[in-house]
Amino acid sequence: MSERKVLTKYYPPDFDPSVITRTPKHLRATGPKLLTVRLMAPFSLKCTNCGEYIYKGRKFNARKETTEEKYLNIPIYRFYIRCTRCSSEITFKTDPKNMDYTCERGAKRNFEPWREAKENEVNETMDETLDRLEREEGEREEREERDKMMELEEKMQDSKREMAVADAGCEEGIYDGWW
Incomplete structure (x- = not known):
């Protein structure tokens, strides 16, 4: 049996470390950094593709992207989830100004009467x-x-x-x- 927690790695006798090429950090590809996170749907929504209702609190494995936008130096995040029935992509992002989320595409947010009352007060x-x-x-x-x-x-x-x-x-x- 092999050791479970390996402390040393095996290097063969013909190993030459000069053959390994390393690229500097500033030359590496820096694209959108997508992290996979487990989250719950922050609001009740309806898929625009198939009409499936996704209720608040439903758990998803989502991709989280940091956008270039900021509000009062607070980063705004975009989340990508998939519909449970048709697997179409749904995106929403954080809205720190209103302490809420905004649905971007793939779904429509369901009507919530308390949000309407809040919007009237905010104006x-x-x-x-x-x-x-x-x-x-x-x-x-x-x-x-x-x-x-x-x-x-x-x-x-x-x-x-x-x-x-x-x-x-x-x-x-x-x-x-x-x-």
């Missing part, structure tokens, strides 16, 4: 947000004031009704013995 500036919050606060206070007035009016009408019932009872002689 506001800080001043617009402050104005909106102040306006909503004023409306809420006005509504509470109206509710208090309605409650007071209802109490007044209840007391009027009770007085009318008491007066009607006195006229008919029902309450004669009470006072």
Whole structure:
């Protein structure tokens, strides 16, 4: 049996190290560096080729590529996965600005109602947000004031009704013995 953890390599007697040619690092091919990673689908999507739904959380062996783009010095990555039914290529990349992912090709992202609400909020500036919050606060206070007035009016009408019932009872002689 051979040794499991080999510490030394066998060099034959006729080995000549000068025959081995090494290329310097700056002359080596530097193409897109694709790493294979295991990831889950970050959002629910539908393949445009076959119509297969791929749900959020489905695991894939994906190729990860670092793009030339950056957002605030944060690298943007592109992921390549394959459809589970038709094996067509689907690509999506990170979107650090919105803390999300964007689907590039091969699939269409399914509708998510909470994303639509978020997008509406994101389009506001800080001043617009402050104005909106102040306006909503004023409306809420006005509504509470109206509710208090309605409650007071209802109490007044209840007391009027009770007085009318008491007066009607006195006229008919029902309450004669009470006072």
